[in-house]
Amino acid sequence: MNIQSEFGRCAVFADRDGTMGGDYYVKRPQDYAPYPGTREAFQILRDEKIPAFVVTNQSCVARGLDGGYDFAAEFRGIGATDWFICPHDDEDGCNCRKPGTGLIEQARDRHHLDLSCCYMVGDRWSDMVAGGRMNMRLVLVQTGRGNDSLSSERTKWADYEPAFVAVNLLEAVRWIVEEERCNTRPATE
Numbered sequence: 001m002n003i004q005s006e007f008g009r010c011a012v013f014a015d016r017d018g019t020m021g022g023d024y025y026v027k028r029p030q031d032y033a034p035y036p037g038t039r040e041a042f043q044i045l046r047d048e049k050i051p052a053f054v055v056t057n058q059s060c061v062a063r064g065l066d067g068g069y070d071f072a073a074e075f076r077g078i079g080a081t082d083w084f085i086c087p088h089d090d091e092d093g094c095n096c097r098k099p100g101t102g103l104i105e106q107a108r109d110r111h112h113l114d115l116s117c118c119y120m121v122g123d124r125w126s127d128m129v130a131g132g133r134m135n136m137r138l139v140l141v142q143t144g145r146g147n148d149s150l151s152s153e154r155t156k157w158a159d160y161e162p163a164f165v166a167v168n169l170l171e172a173v174r175w176i177v178e179e180e181r182c183n184t185r186p187a188t189e
């Protein structure tokens, strides 16, 4: 199924920990709870028929700390269109752990996306680099480690500029919806 031809719109990719919810550093997936506004953000995307993908590094799986946590139930429950999880640790040398681009490529290939008009929303340099490498529009949120990303960690993604810096995911989604309204105004000729 070609989601973009069905919806006629681009897609939003969201990081989980520090972007959708959780704490400064989520060690175990069970410790996560969505931020205020995250459910509303996903609801807005659903109402606007904009596909919402979760792309998340979960080295807790490689470290045996996930306790069989049911990510699929969580992401289905919040209304994500699909989700892509890197279960590896740094030493596994995979290509899906962000800033690797493997998760984004999996989403692109499964859903036939034109990434150049998709948005990567995240709180860390690794989200920005992964999205930037794939030519996506970048939105940094100031939740999680977002403020570090704008200051002490800014050099780690110095090659890229965010299209927008949002207070949180909800503000990011509202901004994206406005952008898409502008982009999809009917041509006058």
Ligand SMILES: [Mg+2]
Pocket: 015, 016, 017, 018, 019, 122, 123, 124, 144
């Ligand atoms: Mg994060």
Ligand SMILES: [Zn+2]
Pocket: 086, 087, 088, 094, 095, 096, 097
């Ligand atoms: Zn991986």
